[in-house]
Amino acid sequence: KAGVTQTPRYLIKTRGQQVTLSCSPISGHRSVSWYQQTPGQGLQFLFEYFSETQRNKGNFPGRFSGRQFSNSRSEMNVSTLELGDSALYLCASSLQGRETQYFGPGTRLLVL
Amino acid sequence: AQSVTQLGSHVSVSEGALVLLRCNYSSSVPPYLFWYVQYPNQGLQLLLKYTSAATLVKGINGFEAEFKKSETSFHLTKPSAHMSDAAEYFCAVSDQDSSYKLIFGSGTRLLVRP
Numbered sequence: 455k456a457g458v459t460q461t462p463r464y465l466i467k468t469r470g471q472q473v474t475l476s477c478s479p480i481s482g483h484r485s486v487s488w489y490q491q492t493p494g495q496g497l498q499f500l501f502e503y504f505s506e507t508q509r510n511k512g513n514f515p516g517r518f519s520g521r522q523f524s525n526s527r528s529e530m531n532v533s534t535l536e537l538g539d540s541a542l543y544l545c546a547s548s549l550q551g552r553e554t555q556y557f558g559p560g561t562r563l564l565v566l
Numbered sequence: 567a568q569s570v571t572q573l574g575s576h577v578s579v580s581e582g583a584l585v586l587l588r589c590n591y592s593s594s595v596p597p598y599l600f601w602y603v604q605y606p607n608q609g610l611q612l613l614l615k616y617t618s619a620a621t622l623v624k625g626i627n628g629f630e631a632e633f634k635k636s637e638t639s640f641h642l643t644k645p646s647a648h649m650s651d652a653a654e655y656f657c658a659v660s661d662q663d664s665s666y667k668l669i670f671g672s673g674t675r676l677l678v679r680p
Contacts, residue, residue: 458609460609485666487666487667487668489668489670496670496671496672496673497656497658497668497670497673498670499667499668499669502666502667504666509666510666510667512667544609544610546610546668551666552598552660552666554600554612554615555668556612557602557609557610557611558609559608559609560608560609
């Protein structure tokens with residue numbers, strides 16, 4: 455069974471731009487979570503989607519948003535990028551949310 | 567709120583030596599506990615998980631962890647370190663009741679000396 459895939463793997467943007475990251479979960483998994491990893495703050499939860507609905511949200515500004523499609527694929531969007539948004543963005547999927555989360559390889563975003 | 571503390575941002579061991587990575591959680595209710603490993607430029611790979619079954623949990627690559635409620639600990643061990651174990655290790659906790667999110671510790675980088 456294929457694992458969690460994320461595209462693109464690397465991205466360079468400038469301040470003020472917006473970016474969209476994509477995540478395809480493991481087949482059959484309906485829950486998708488997003489995490490931000492930075493050297494200073496570590497791994498922080500962004501949000502979780504299940505059946506196209508956001509069920510849980512972390513403590514991030516409204517510039518960070520996401521959505522989930524009927525095939526469980528998910529996207530996250532960051533608008534008005536700031537230098538501090540440079541990070542590794544990890545997506546994880548699980549069957550329904552409370553089970554083990556399986557992570558993708560991440561998208562490394564650099565904001566210049 | 568749940569929190570996870572990993573003692574030691576860096577741990578260095580010789581190849582063949584015991585690996586011990588420490589994790590303490592804060593929770594009045596035994597949570598689900600996980601250990602993940604991250605190799606450079608990769609995502610997180612699950613090593614093992616505790617979900618209120620056996621207190622000694624065996625994972626992949628020879629790792630195991632013991633859940634100790636009295637100490638609120640979930641330390642990760644491996645009897646004999648291998649060079650390929652060099653990576654960053656994260657302990658994580660999730661709430662049993664309501665949360666679908668993982669709360670991570672700050673990570674421990676394991677260095678293995680030849």
